[in-house]
Amino acid sequence: MNILSIILQVILGLGFLMFGFMKFGSKQMVEGFKQYGYPGWFRTFTGIVEVISGILVITGIWNGTLAAWGSLIIVITMIGAIFTHLKISDNVKQMMMPIFLLILGLVVLLINSGTLL
Template sequence: MTVLSIVLQVLLGLGFLMFGLIKFGLKQMVDGFKHYGYPGWFRVFTGLVEVISAALVIAGIWNETLAAWGGLFIVATMIGAIFTHIKIKDTVKSMMMPIILLILGLIVLLINFGSLL
């Protein structure tokens, strides 16, 4: 386990915990998902996936397999977020956070990928 991986996992874990929890009821998230054309259950599902991803990458500090799975979930979630921004014809500036999180999730996945084999 490298220091880089630990730092990324802590940052991603705390960030995704926060991002996931606010999806459960923050008015901005409710309005945002309506704007994107998604039903309310999908917002809750997305929040749950983000909380699980957070738990996996944080637990992955002690278990590389969990870190790899958490990184994979983050990558998949951010691909979905980027496609959502493309679907609504959002600006590239609006896509920067999902792009950065995709890259960081991919780094965590690649650092810990060997544990999946």
């Protein structure tokens, strides 16, 4: 495990823990999901997925397989987030965070992809 991977996993994992927990009650997230046209249960589901993936990526510091699975979930989640922003015709500025997290997730996945086999 190299230091770059550890740093990226900590950033990605903590970010997803933060965003995931925000989905459980943040007024901004509640309004955002209404704007996206998604029901409340989907916001909660997304929060659970983000918290689990954040935990997997952080614990993946000691177990590359967990990092690979967590980052794969993050990549899939961020693809969904980007499609959601496209669906409601958001501009690129509003998509920058999902794009950034998608790229970080892909890097962590590539670094740890050998552990999936």
